[in-house]
Amino acid sequence: MTQQDTDYLDQLEAEAIYILREVAGQFEKPALLFSGGKDSITLVRLAEKAFRPGKFPFPLVHIDTGHNFPETIVYRDEMVSRINEKLIVGYVQDSINEGKVVEQKGKNASRNALQTTTLLDTILKYGFDACIGGARRDEEKARAKERIFSVRDEFGQWDPKRQRPELWSIYNGRIHKGENVRVFPISNWTELDVWNYIRREKIELPSIYFSHERDVITRNGQIMAAADHLNMDDLDIISSKRVRFRTVGDMTCTAAIESDADQIDDIIEEIRASKISERGARMDDKVSEAAMEDRKKGGYF
C-alpha cells in the first residue's frame, strides 16, 4: 500500500472516532450493534481507538437469529473475551417462542425480517437511546440518503422525509423519550476502504471471509452454504466448492462466491476487479428494488 492510501484512511478513521465520541458524549445509554461481519468488527477497532485505555461507554449487542454461521459465533465470543467488554445477545428464537413473530415457511424462509422485532424489543428492554451500526452509504441506494445520526421513532421507523439536516460535523442527537438514534460512524467508507483498513490494522476476521472448501447448494443462481436452516429437499444437490463470503449475514440469506482468495491481499485484488457489488450477494435485497428502503422504514438496521 502506498503512503497516500494511508492518508485517506487516516481521515476516515479520525471522522469515525469523532462520531463514536459524540455518541458517548450525547447519549445516556448507547449500544454498539455487533453482527460479526467485517463492518461491525471494524467498528470495534475504532471504539478501541476512541476510548482506550478506558472501557467502552457502551455494551456490544448481537441479535442472534439462530441461523448464524457457526464460525461467526466462535469469533464473537473470542473477540469479546479478548477486548473484555460487555456483550448482550437478543435471540430471535425467544421472539418466536413468545409468539411475537411467526417463522416463515417454505424453501426460501429466512429469519432476516424477524430480527427487526427482536432488535426493537432488545432496545426497549435495556432502554438504549442510541445504537451504533456499521452501515455504509455505498452499500445501497436507500442507505446513500441516511444521515450519520438517524432518528427513529418509537416504532423504530425511519422517515426519509423527516431527516434532520446534518451540517459541518455538528450532530444533533436530541430525542424525545421512546425515540432512539441509529449512528453510522463508517457512513463515508466504501467496501474497499474497510478492507484496506482491516489490512492496515491487521484485524482478524471470521474464517468464512477467506476461501475454504464447503458443502454448498445452488439456489436461484446463488451459491448457498448447505445447512438445515435452508429447508433443503431432493432438488437441492449438495456439492463441494472452494468459496468465500463477501458479507456475513444469516446462512439463509448470504450467498457465497467461488474464490481462491485466502489472503487479505488476494481479497482486495478480487474486490478491485469485481463486477458484482457487495449487496449483490444478499438475497434479502433481491426481493424488489425498494427492498432496503421498506425494511429501513420498518426499523431494520
Add this chain to the structure above:
Amino acid sequence: MDLLKFFTAGSVDDGKSTLIGRLLYDSESILADQLEALQNSNRKNDDGTIDLAILTDGLKAEREQGITIDVAYKYFQTDKRKFIIADTPGHIQYTRNMVTGASNSNLAIILVDARNGVVEQTVRHSFLVSLLELKHVVVCINKMDMVAFDQEIFEKIKKEYASIAERLNMHDVTFIPVSALKGDNIVNQSENMDWYQGKSLLDHLETVSLIEDDNSEQARMPVQWVIRPQTSDLHDYRGYAGRVLSGSFQVNDPVTIMPSGIHSVIDRIDTFEKELQITGAGMSVTIHLKDDVDVGRGDLITGSNHQPKISNLIEADLCWMDTKPLDPTHTYLIQHNNKVTKCKIYEILYLFNINTLEKVQSDTFLLNDIGRVVIKTAGNLAFDLYHENKANGGAILIDSRTNLTVGAFMFRALAD
C-alpha cells in the same frame, strides 16, 4: 491519495442527476449488478439509451415522482483521487438540503442549462455557495448538444455569470461546456467542441488544488469526552479526547481552555497506537495537560496565541430549515461543535432576497429564508468568524420542543 468532497447544484431539469450518473458511468465506477438494475429499469432516454439519472435517485417516493428529495451521497475513486458527492436537489423548497450539502463540501458544481442561460435559480445557488464560502466553484454549462455545441452561447453565459461572481465575491470560478446526456467533457474530452481547450470536468476535479488557508495559527480542539480509566495501574490517567478543528498542537505548547480562560501546558498527546509530538486539523487524539484543571465536554482547548472570540451576543447569517417559522420570542438551543446552550434570536437585521440579492425587512424567517440576525446565548461561546475559520465559525439551531435542527448559523461579527 487525497479526498475531494463536492456537491452539485442545479434546477430540477438541468440534468444534475444525469451529470453525476455520467461521471460514475464513464469513470467505470458502476458495478455489474447496479448496471443490470439500471438496464432492467423501464426508464430510458428518448433515443433508447440508459437513463443515468436513476443511479442517484434512491427512494421509491422519488422514483414515483421523478424528483430528488434529499441529499444522496455517492462515492467513487480514480487513480488520482477519492471523491464524495453530495447530490442535492435544486428545487427552492430544498434550499436547506443544498446548504447541508455545501457545508460538507470543498467544491461546488453549478449547473446551467445552455438553452436558458443564467436564471433566477443560478443566482440562488451561487448565493448559497458564497454564503457557505466554498473556495472552488465549477460552472458546468450543460445541454450543449441542444444548442449545437455553439461557442457563442457558452461565451455569452460565461459573461452573464461573471457579473454574479463579482457581486458575490467569488474568485475561483471555472467554466466547462458539457453534455451530461451525451458525455461531452464530463470524463472524456468532447469531440464536438474543438473550440474548448480547457479540462474535462473529471480532469478538473482530479487536479484542482486542495491546499487552502489552513488556519494554522488558530489551534482549536473541542473536548468531546474525558478518558478516565480509574484502574489501579492508570489511577491518575486523565485524557481529553477530541478532534482538532484547526491549527496544530505540540507537546509543551501553552494552551487556554475556553470559555473559562484557564491556562495550562500540553503534557502529552496520545492516540491508541502511540504518543505524538504534534497533531493537526482533522485528527482525533487525546490531550493531557500538565495541570489538574477543570475541563469537560463542551470546553474548547485553544492555542494561547490566537484566541477565539468570546461573547454571548453574535451577529450571524441564519438559514432557516424548518416548516414552522422562526418565533423570536421562543428560547431555542444553539449547538456550536459539541457545546449546547440556550439561545434567542435577539434581533432580525434583514433577510436576503436570494434571487435578487437585495436586503429586505422581516419579522420572522420562513422555511428556506436566509438573513442576518443578532443572537443572544445563555452562556458565552468561544468562536471564530466563519470566513476566517469555518470549523469553529458555524453552529446549528435546535427547537427544544421538536428537537429538530431548524437553522444553520454562520458567525459574521461580534455584536455590540
